[in-house]
Amino acid sequence: MTHKILFIGRASVGKTSLKKIIFENQNPKSLLKDPLKPTRGIQITQYNWLNINLSIFDTSGQDINDFLEQGEAQSKIFEKADIILYIFDYENLKEISQELIKEIEYIYKVMIGINKKARLILIYHKIDLIPELIKNNFRLLTRQIQNLINLPVKPDIYFTSIKEEFIYSVHNSFSEILSRFSEQTLKIKKILDEKIKDYSNILCLVIDNQNKVITQSKSYKYNISLIYDSFITFYQLWEENELETYLDNESHLFKTGDKIRIVKISRLNFLKSNLKYLIWISESFNEIKLDELIHNTIKRLIDAFKKNN
Known part of the structure; x- marks a missing residue:
């Protein structure tokens, strides 16, 4: 059995970097030094995690509006997905928070319309950019974000960064997410x-x-x-x-x-x-x-x- 995970979010939030670190052992130091080129369209990659086959759909942030419109592209990425990872960063939330919240709510609506069994999970990436006062209280930040989102089920939120002091957060978050497939x-x-x-x-x-x-x-x-x-x-x-x-x-x-x-x-x-x-x-x-x-x-x-x- 293959489990499908969709990576979706706006441009330059770090979707592909997270994928490279978790599934391909890419060195975060090299990714920080030489950033990856933007993803175009949809990149589908097969990985084996333990004895579990994973199909990772990595989507272009520049094309997110196209993916969210009804049609073939929307069906292709959401159909049969087990987990939808919506990835955003501090700059997104700071500058376009209301627009971002509406986008999360719409993604949930699309997901449920196509696949009621799918699970929406939020990845708050680049937490090294968060002000120090907020950085020390992720539990409060989680509640604040969840309270802004008007959904029947509040999505889990994971906080990540590939910077030195937070690299553990990437592995820990994805370990918890992927462990849903492995008791x-x-x-x-x-x-x-x-x-x-x-x-x-x-x-x-x-x-x-x-x-x-x-x-x-x-x-x-x-x-x-x-x-x-x-x-x-x-x-x-x-x-x-x-x-x-x-x-x-x-x-x-x-x-x-x-x-x-x-x-x-x-x-x-x-x-x-x-x-x-x-x-x-x-x-x-x-x-x-x-x-x-x-x-x-x-x-x-x-x-x-x-x-x-």
Whole structure:
């Protein structure tokens, strides 16, 4: 079975960049340095996420009015879509908020008219541009936006940016969105969150057999540079075709600036799925505690999934 996800929104909001980072392991640093050319028309790409086939419809922001008019183009993009991702940014909301709200309401109307089972989700991208006062209260911002939208069902809102201090938000948001198709991934994330919440400066990544980040968890207390540096390191290894060799070893150290991190790698063969590695990155050099955490987490995962195997 193939699940269809539609990326729609105005020009230059970052739709294709998000797609490239999530599904193609594109390095966000390179995207910031060399922005992608605007998408023209509709780009349809097939991806495999775990054992789930995804058909991603990436639409041109310049043609959004054409896609929303009744006709062949509208039917093509909305028909059989499981999830509609409407992507906007701070500049959109600041300058054309009323127009944007009406557009969201109209997209919902079109979606329900063509496919009542589809789900509308909002992506508030480029949150690095949001004023600091608002940036620290996404829950309030979510309520404010939802209250502006006159719909029978309030859409979920995710906040993302590919800038350094927010790169985690991209993977975390799409992990939650795509996990709607996978009970296994939801269960794994819940266990990881539970196990590492009381530690400091630990990031845990779940990698599939295509070396893509499927889900992740971080300790409640963490250094934001740990997250960004970790993702950039793995992006670079992937681009240089060295990630597979790197993951074959169970322990590493890597240095960025004056920071040294320890990396531990656990195999997930016991899950008997496309999930391959559990990667632990920590700034703490108390290996005994880290190894104990890893041991307890793996044991918890084995216990949770042994009935399924």
